[in-house]
Amino acid sequence: MKRAIAHSLAARLMALGPVEARSMFSGHGLFLDGICFALVTHDTVFLKVDERNRPDFERAGMGPFRPWADRDTALVTFYEAPAAVVKDARKFAAWSAKALAAARDYRAKKKPKKPRR
Secondary structure, three states, X not given: OHHHHHHHHHHHOHHHOOOEEEEEOOEEEEEEOOEEEEEEEOOEEEEEXXXXXXXXXXXXXXXXXXXXXXXXXXXXXXXXXXXXXXXXHHHHHHHHHHHHHHHHHHHHHOOOOOOOO
């Protein structure tokens, strides 16, 4: 079931490009050009955020991804997408485009890995 949901969401975002749903941990990630911009876990969608799109999520009353229910740990770079946004194809595509931009910017800012010896 989870797999079907992730693949369905990826198919809805094909206007952005060839979006792939890949298994990750206990859910799936949505990728474009090798960049993860969304997580799907327990039938909930989390989108990548930065300083530009985080206010949209906060205004909607949404919070960061908390991978462990028994811990206070949060991944503040992914926020839950409002259900109304996910259900509306246009809104979901627009919010996902912003998440993809955030993910691309994040990757561009990362320091390159040091080569292994």
